[in-house]
Amino acid sequence: MQIFTCPFCGPRDEREFHFAVEAGKRRPEPAAGVSDAAWADYLYAVEAPKGAAREVWLHLTCGEYFLMTRNTVTRDVVGVEALPGRQT
Amino acid sequence: MKRYSALTLGIEGLRRHRGWRPAWRKATPQHEYDAIVVGGGGHGLATAYYLAKNHGMKRVAVLEKGWIGGGNTGRNTTVIRSNYFHPESVALYDLALRLYEGLSKALNYNVMLSQRGMLIAAHTPMQMEICTRIANAMQLNGVDGALMGRDEALARVPLVNQSDTARYRCQGGIWQGRAGVARHDAVAWGYARAASDMGVDIVENCSVRALLIENGACVGVETDQGTIRAGCVGLAAAGATPGLAAQTGAVLPIHTYALQAFVSEPVKPCLDTVLLYLGTGTYVSQSDKGELVFGGALDRVPTHGQRGNLPTQEVVTSGLLEMFPAFAQLRLLRQWAGVVDVVPDSSPVIGPVGVPGLFVNCGWGTGGFKAIPAGGWLLAHLLATGGHHEISAPFDLSRFAAGRLIDEAAGSGIAH
Numbered sequence: 260m261q262i263f264t265c266p267f268c269g270p271r272d273e274r275e276f277h278f279a280v281e282a283g284k285r286r287p288e289p290a291a292g293v294s295d296a297a298w299a300d301y302l303y304a305v306e307a308p309k310g311a312a313r314e315v316w317l318h319l320t321c322g323e324y325f326l327m328t329r330n331t332v333t334r335d336v337v338g339v340e341a342l343p344g345r346q347t
Numbered sequence: 348m349k350r351y352s353a354l355t356l357g358i359e360g361l362r363r364h365r366g367w368r369p370a371w372r373k374a375t376p377q378h379e380y381d382a383i384v385v386g387g388g389g390h391g392l393a394t395a396y397y398l399a400k401n402h403g404m405k406r407v408a409v410l411e412k413g414w415i416g417g418g419n420t421g422r423n424t425t426v427i428r429s430n431y432f433h434p435e436s437v438a439l440y441d442l443a444l445r446l447y448e449g450l451s452k453a454l455n456y457n458v459m460l461s462q463r464g465m466l467i468a469a470h471t472p473m474q475m476e477i478c479t480r481i482a483n484a485m486q487l488n489g490v491d492g493a494l495m496g497r498d499e500a501l502a503r504v505p506l507v508n509q510s511d512t513a514r515y516r517c518q519g520g521i522w523q524g525r526a527g528v529a530r531h532d533a534v535a536w537g538y539a540r541a542a543s544d545m546g547v548d549i550v551e552n553c554s555v556r557a558l559l560i561e562n563g564a565c566v567g568v569e570t571d572q573g574t575i576r577a578g579c580v581g582l583a584a585a586g587a588t589p590g591l592a593a594q595t596g597a598v599l600p601i602h603t604y605a606l607q608a609f610v611s612e613p614v615k616p617c618l619d620t621v622l623l624y625l626g627t628g629t630y631v632s633q634s635d636k637g638e639l640v641f642g643g644a645l646d647r648v649p650t651h652g653q654r655g656n657l658p659t660q661e662v663v664t665s666g667l668l669e670m671f672p673a674f675a676q677l678r679l680l681r682q683w684a685g686v687v688d689v690v691p692d693s694s695p696v697i698g699p700v701g702v703p704g705l706f707v708n709c710g711w712g713t714g715g716f717k718a719i720p721a722g723g724w725l726l727a728h729l730l731a732t733g734g735h736h737e738i739s740a741p742f743d744l745s746r747f748a749a750g751r752l753i754d755e756a757a758g759s760g761i762a763h
Contacts (some may be wrong), residue, residue, distance in 0.1 A: 260656070260658065261656060273647075273648065273656070276646065278649055293750070295750075296748050298748075299747040299748035304590070304598035304599070304600060305598070305601055306589075306593075307589055307590075307603045307651075310651075332652045335651060345668060
């Protein structure tokens with residue numbers, strides 16, 4: 260059992276958390292000017308890095324999204340923080 | 348190559364088995380090949396075999412960073428089936444199943460294919476409707492699949508929980524009689540032996556560090572044993588494929604997760620089919636040694652580490668015990684995990700990627716073992732001809748930009 264730390268609630272059981280998306284994705288705008296390739300890239304492309312990763316996670320029980328920096332091989336969590344502009 | 352037969356076994360028995368030779372050559376890499384296959388699992392070895400067998404290419408190398416079949420080929424639960432929904436998927440997986448049916452003879456290597464049939468069991472009227480839909484689709488797509496009623500299903504798996512207090516009372520399900528299991532190691536070893544016999548170099552402990560790109564085309568690989576040039580390169584390295592392809596600027600739609608498998612202590616024969624229970628998501632079969640081999644859903648934390656975690660173990664094991672309360676007496680013998688490459692539509696990615704001369708066969712997710720002969724057949728076709736086989740064409744990477752997904756998670760609604 261792994262313990263993840265929600266920036267809002269503190270350390271909790273991993274079953275309370277859900278991986279959302281890799282950090283840094285930005286929805287291409289405006290929609291009318293977005294090519295099929297750019298849209299597919301936004302929807303589907305994944306880096307899936309081996310090692311250091313920065314991801315957006317959801318704490319299911321409080322409903323807050325937050326950033327987690329962790330290692331995808333060792334599963335060590337380096338740090339968690341609220342999304343930019345969000346107060347804990 | 349010394350042919351394996353009852354006669355050679357008998358002769359060797361009289362000679363105290365001193366005449367056996369290694370099944371494949373330990374090759375050291377040459378400087379140049381016509382084709383290089385990265386990844387010495389089932390898919391990579393099958394690719395090399397069909398390059399030599401179907402297309403007459405002899406200067407072929409398989410580069411494996413560890414040992415042959417030590418990745419997901421040696422970590423899966425050996426189930427083979429083609430009970431899918433979409434025509435493209437059925438064409439793909441049934442090609443694999445048909446090749447599996449003749450594989451022991453083709454390779455002169457017993458892959459221990461046991462077509463004991465597979466039941467996908469349902470426990471609600473709604474699930475039975477979905478099963479009806481899939482069974483109808485299978486029949487329309489020309490493969491054996493049939494809806495099975497409650498009595499017949501329970502006769503197939505008599506130990507399943509039928510009590511009044513059972514949480515998931517079996518209502519029936521889908522039956523595919525040609526589905527079954529095979530010996531996973533034997534599939535890798537058989538392809539390796541047959542490919543090596545036709546001149547393919549199988550290089551173990553050879554890690555590919557980067558692709559060799561010249562004038563915008565892939566012309567080989569950089570390895571820890573030096574640079575190896577090639578006319579074309581095929582990647583069949585499961586979860587490691589996106590990292591290698593990324594050098595060309597290609598970003599693949601692949602998430603990596605750990606998928607666990609479990610083996611109980613061996614018991615006498617008690618389950619002679621493969622069972623997947625929709626209610627629990629747990630599937631199980633019994634090995635020839637008597638162990639119960641079972642598994643279930645992915646671990647939910649994306650990872651490249653080949654080990655599982657406890658919450659999923661608890662869900663999968665409790666699913667097994669819900670189906671078979673009697674199995675609570677058994678002890679768990681082994682548990683392990685492999686890193687699987689999961690695509691949003693639960694279908695593989697087969698085709699050219701990034702630059703000319705580079706092809707991939709990846710994204711099989713949790714269902715790669717059953718597809719080994721087809722994956723090899725189709726990647727070999729791509730490498731030898733430069734273009735798609737009609738069966739692999741729908742699985743090209745371009746389907747994501749085109750919006751032509753082959754969504755089997757939605758289509759067949761079954762674990763991958």
